[in-house]
Amino acid sequence: MTQRDELVRFLKNARARIKPADVGLPDSDRRRTVGLRREEVAALTGMSVTWYTWFEQGRDVQLSAAMLEGLSKTFLLNPQEREFLFALAQHRPPPLAVPPDEVIHPITQHMLDGLNIPAQVITEDWTVIGWNRIVTKIFRDYAGRPASERNLFKILMLDERYRKNPEGFREMARRLTARFKWDYSRTTRIDVFDAIIQEMLKKSKTFEEFWYESEIVAHFEDVHTVNTSGFGDITVQHSSYAIEEAPGQRLILFVPVDDVSRERLAQVVLSES
Incomplete structure (x- = not known):
C-alpha cells in the first residue's frame, strides 16, 4: 500500500458517500452510481472530467491548491479530511482554512497597552488592527x-518617508515583497491578496521588479531607524509572532537595539504617561 493507493481509496470513498442532493443535484432512483459520478465531481469542482479521472485513478498528475480546495468543498470534507487530502496529494499541510480574525481580541489589546515598546497586530493580509500608543x-x-488605508505592506512600500535612503528602501522592499509572496502562497483569501498585488503592480515599479523574482522569505526580521519628533533617531529591531488564539493574526514587536535608542524610547514612554 502506497500513499497514492491511499489517495485513490480516499477519493473513491469520498465520492461514494456524497448524495447528489447534498450538493444541489437532482437525485433519482435510476442512478447506477453510488454517490456522485466523476463528471459531476469535475463539474462541481471546475476541472475537466479527464483530469479528475486520472487523479482518482492514481496517475501522476498534480492538482493545484485551488483545485484541492474545490474537491474539499465538493466532498464536504471536515478539517481533518481536508488536511489528509492535501497531505496525500501535495505532501504538505493545506493553506490556513480557519476564517481570519479581523478584530483584535481584548486580551491582546490589553497586552499591547501594557508593553513599554512599540507593538502592533496585523491580519493575514497585513491590515493593522491593533497597536499601542x-x-x-x-x-x-x-x-x-479607515481599514482600507491601514495595510502595512502598502504603507511601507508607498510612503515617501521610507524612500529617503534609496538603497535602504530597495533592500527593505525586496525582503517585504519576498515575505508577502510567502503569505500569498498560504492564504485562502486569494481575491484579497490579488487585489493588493494588482494595485501594487500599478503603483510601484519597485514592487513589480521584486514580485517577479523568485525570492521567498518565511520569516521577516529587520533593523531600521525612526526619526521621532522631539526625541531624535531611535533604532529598533522588529520581529513578528503568530497569535495562537487568533489564526491569521501576527504580533509585531519593536525592540531598541542600543543604549541611546533605549533611553530615547523610554522618554517617549514617559511622555505618554
Missing part, C-alpha cells in the same frame, strides 16, 4: 485611518 507616537496614528 507608543506606535502612534513614533510611527503613525492608525486611529484616523
Whole structure:
C-alpha cells in the first residue's frame, strides 16, 4: 500500500458517500452510481472530467491548491479530511482554512497597552488592527485611518518617508515583497491578496521588479531607524509572532537595539504617561 493507493481509496470513498442532493443535484432512483459520478465531481469542482479521472485513478498528475480546495468543498470534507487530502496529494499541510480574525481580541489589546515598546497586530493580509500608543507616537496614528488605508505592506512600500535612503528602501522592499509572496502562497483569501498585488503592480515599479523574482522569505526580521519628533533617531529591531488564539493574526514587536535608542524610547514612554 502506497500513499497514492491511499489517495485513490480516499477519493473513491469520498465520492461514494456524497448524495447528489447534498450538493444541489437532482437525485433519482435510476442512478447506477453510488454517490456522485466523476463528471459531476469535475463539474462541481471546475476541472475537466479527464483530469479528475486520472487523479482518482492514481496517475501522476498534480492538482493545484485551488483545485484541492474545490474537491474539499465538493466532498464536504471536515478539517481533518481536508488536511489528509492535501497531505496525500501535495505532501504538505493545506493553506490556513480557519476564517481570519479581523478584530483584535481584548486580551491582546490589553497586552499591547501594557508593553513599554512599540507593538502592533496585523491580519493575514497585513491590515493593522491593533497597536499601542507608543506606535502612534513614533510611527503613525492608525486611529484616523479607515481599514482600507491601514495595510502595512502598502504603507511601507508607498510612503515617501521610507524612500529617503534609496538603497535602504530597495533592500527593505525586496525582503517585504519576498515575505508577502510567502503569505500569498498560504492564504485562502486569494481575491484579497490579488487585489493588493494588482494595485501594487500599478503603483510601484519597485514592487513589480521584486514580485517577479523568485525570492521567498518565511520569516521577516529587520533593523531600521525612526526619526521621532522631539526625541531624535531611535533604532529598533522588529520581529513578528503568530497569535495562537487568533489564526491569521501576527504580533509585531519593536525592540531598541542600543543604549541611546533605549533611553530615547523610554522618554517617549514617559511622555505618554
